[in-house]
Amino acid sequence: AAVLLANSSPRTALRRTLPRCWIWRPPGPRALLHCTHRCLKKRKEPVRPQGAAAGSEDPEEDEEDEELGEEEDEELLSPLPPAVRPGETQRIFVVHPDIKWGPKKQHLTTAQLQLAEAVALVNSLPSWTVVDTLILSTKTPDSKFIFGKGNFQTLTEKVKGLPQLTSVFLNVERISAVTSKELEEAWGVKVFDRYTVVLHIFRYNARTREAKLQIALAELPLLRSNLKNDLANLDQQGGGSRYIMGSGETFIEVQQRLLKEKEQKIRKALEKLKKKRHLLRAQRQKREFPIISVMGYTNCGKTTLIKALTGDEGMQPRDQLFATLDVTAHAGFLPSRLPVIYVDTIGFLSQLPHNLIKSFSATLEDVVHSDVIVHVRDISHPETIPQKESVLAVLNNLEIPRCLLDSIIEVHNKVDLIDGYEAMESSALPISALLGHGLDKLKEVIENAVLKQTGKQIMTIKVDLTGPQLSWLHKEATVQDVAVLPEDNTANVKVIISDAAYGKYRKLFRQW
Ligand SMILES: Nc1nc2c(ncn2[C@@H]2O[C@H](COP(=O)(O)OP(=O)(O)OP(=O)(O)O)[C@@H](O)[C@H]2O)c(=O)[nH]1
Numbered sequence: 001a002a003v004l005l006a007n008s009s010p011r012t013a014l015r016r017t018l019p020r021c022w023i024w025r026p027p028g029p030r031a032l033l034h035c036t037h038r039c040l041k042k043r044k045e046p047v048r049p050q051g052a053a054a055g056s057e058d059p060e061e062d063e064e065d066e067e068l069g070e071e072e073d074e075e076l077l078s079p080l081p082p083a084v085r086p087g088e089t090q091r092i093f094v095v096h097p098d099i100k101w102g103p104k105k106q107h108l109t110t111a112q113l114q115l116a117e118a119v120a121l122v123n124s125l126p127s128w129t130v131v132d133t134l135i136l137s138t139k140t141p142d143s144k145f146i147f148g149k150g151n152f153q154t155l156t157e158k159v160k161g162l163p164q165l166t167s168v169f170l171n172v173e174r175i176s177a178v179t180s181k182e183l184e185e186a187w188g189v190k191v192f193d194r195y196t197v198v199l200h201i202f203r204y205n206a207r208t209r210e211a212k213l214q215i216a217l218a219e220l221p222l223l224r225s226n227l228k229n230d231l232a233n234l235d236q237q238g239g240g241s242r243y244i245m246g247s248g249e250t251f252i253e254v255q256q257r258l259l260k261e262k263e264q265k266i267r268k269a270l271e272k273l274k275k276k277r278h279l280l281r282a283q284r285q286k287r288e289f290p291i292i293s294v295m296g297y298t299n300c301g302k303t304t305l306i307k308a309l310t311g312d313e314g315m316q317p318r319d320q321l322f323a324t325l326d327v328t329a330h331a332g333f334l335p336s337r338l339p340v341i342y343v344d345t346i347g348f349l350s351q352l353p354h355n356l357i358k359s360f361s362a363t364l365e366d367v368v369h370s371d372v373i374v375h376v377r378d379i380s381h382p383e384t385i386p387q388k389e390s391v392l393a394v395l396n397n398l399e400i401p402r403c404l405l406d407s408i409i410e411v412h413n414k415v416d417l418i419d420g421y422e423a424m425e426s427s428a429l430p431i432s433a434l435l436g437h438g439l440d441k442l443k444e445v446i447e448n449a450v451l452k453q454t455g456k457q458i459m460t461i462k463v464d465l466t467g468p469q470l471s472w473l474h475k476e477a478t479v480q481d482v483a484v485l486p487e488d489n490t491a492n493v494k495v496i497i498s499d500a501a502y503g504k505y506r507k508l509f510r511q512w
C-alpha cells in the first residue's frame with residue numbers, strides 16, 4: 001500500500017507517495033499515474049527519477065494564470081493513454097459486427113464496404129498490419145459481448161487460432177471500458193474500437209500544437225472511462241474509496257480532479273490559439289482576400305486539389321486516412337488574377353465519435369467564415385454516396401450560414417480512375433486533381449461564386465492618368481488590365497471591385 005505522509009499539503013503528500021503507487025497498482029492505465037506525477041510536479045521543477053525524494057516545495061504555488069509554455073505543453077500532451085506505444089507493431093484482426101436491424105443498422109452502405117474502411121484505417125499506420133478480417137452478424141450490438149453467444153464463441157475460437165495476434169479491432173464507434181476489459185480477458189489480446197484507432201491515427205499525424213491539444217482533449221473521455229474501470233478494480237481490492245491521509249480525497253477523487261484540471265488547461269490553451277486564429281482571420285478579411293474552404297471525406301483529394309490550384313509544392317498529399325489534421329491556408333489566383341486563400345481542412349469519416357468531432361470542430365470554425373466552400377468527393381470510391389451524406393451531415397451541424405451552404409461547389413475528383421466517366425449529377429464538376437484535368441473550369445466556377453458571395457464585380461473604368469485614381473484602384477481593388485489611351489492621357493482599367501469600394505470611388509472621383 002502507498003505510504004502516506006501526514007503533516008504535509010495534500011499535493012505534496014501524494015507526490016511523495018506516487019513512486020510507490022507504481023508498484024502496487026493493478027494493471028490498468030498506468031499512464032494516468034504518469035499524468036498525476038506530472039500534474040503535481042512544480043512547473044519549473046526537473047522531472048524526478050522514480051523513488052527520489054520529492055523535496056519540500058509546495059506545489060500549491062502553481063499559478064493558474066501562468067502562460068502555457070513548452071514545459072506545460074509537455075505536461076498536457078504527455079503520451080496518454082498508451083493503448084499502443086508509438087511505432088509499436090500491431091498485428092490486427094479486424095472484425096466488423098454486421099448489425100441486422102435497429103437504429104444502428106447502416107442503410108447506405110454494406111458490411112463489406114464498412115470492413116474495407118476499417119482495414120484502410122489500420123493500413124494508415126505504418127507499423128500496423130491486418131492479419132485477418134471477419135464480418136459477423138449480430139442482433140444485439142448493445143449487449144455485453146456485442147455478439148450473441150454462438151457467434152461470440154466462434155469469434156473467440158478464431159481469435160485464439162490466429163498466431164502472433166496482438167489486437168482485435170471491433171469496427172464499432174465505441175466499446176465501453178468494461179466490455180473492452182472483458183473482451184481483452186477472454187481473448188488475451190488488446191481490443192480497439194473506431195475511437196481508439198482514429199485517435200491513434202490522429203496522434204500519429206498531428207503536427208501542430210493545436211492539433212495535438214485537440215487530440216489530448218479528445219482523449220479525456222477515454223481516460224475517464226478507464227478510471228471508472230479502475231475504480232471497480234480498486235474497490236474489489238478495497239482500495240478505491242480509501243482516503244489519502246491529509247488530503248480529504250480518495251485516490252480516485254484525486255485522479256478525477258487532476259483530469260478536470262488537465263481539461264481546463266487544455267481548453268485554456270486552445271482558447272488562446274483560437275484568439276490568435278481569429279486575429280489572422282481578421283487580417284485576411286481586412287485585406288479582403290476571399291477565403292475558399294476545401295472540404296470532404298478523408299482521402300478524397302483535398303490537399304492534392306489545393307496543391308494543383310496554388311502550385312504550393314510544400315503540400316504533401318498522401319494515400320492515407322487523416323493525412324491532414326490542421327487547417328492550413330494557401331494563396332492562389334483565380335482566372336481574373338484575383339488573389340484568394342484556399343483553406344485545407346481535416347477530412348471527415350462516418351461514425352466518427354462525437355467527442356472527436358467536437359474537439360475538431362474548433363478547427364472547422366474557420367469554414368463558417370469562408371466565402372465559398374468546395375466539397376471534394378472521391379467519385380471513384382464505392383462509398384461515395386454515403387460519404388457525401390456524412391460530410392453534409394457534419395456541415396449542417398457546424399452552424400454554417402444558409403447562403404454559404406446553398407452555394408457549395410461540388411467537385412467529383414479522381415475521374416481518371418473511372419473508365420468512360422459520365423457525369424452523375426449535372427451540377428457537379430468532374431476533375432482529376434492529380435492529373436490537373438478540369439481545373440480551369442473549376443477556377444472559373446469558384447471565381448463566379450466568390451464574386452457573387454463577396455458582392456464584387458468585374459468592370460472597366462475609364463480613369464484620368466494625371467490624377468490619383470489608378471493608384472487608388474490599385475490599393476482598394478484588384479486591377480486586372482490597364483489599356484492606356486495616350487491621346488487623352490486616360491486608360492481603360494479592368495478591375496475587380498466590391499460594391500462598397502466602387503461607391504467610395506464614385507464619391508471620391510465623381511464618376512457616374
Ligand atoms: N488517381 C487519382 N488519385 C488522386 C486524385 N486526387 C488525389 N489522389 C490521391 O488520393 C490520395 C489522397 O489524397 P490527399 O490529397 O492527401 O487527400 P485528402 O483529402 O487531403 O486526405 P486527408 O488529408 O487524409 O483527409 C493521394 O494518394 C493522392 O495522390 C486524382 O484526381 N486521381
Ligand SMILES: [Mg+2]
Nearest residue numbers: 302303323324
Ligand atoms: Mg489532406
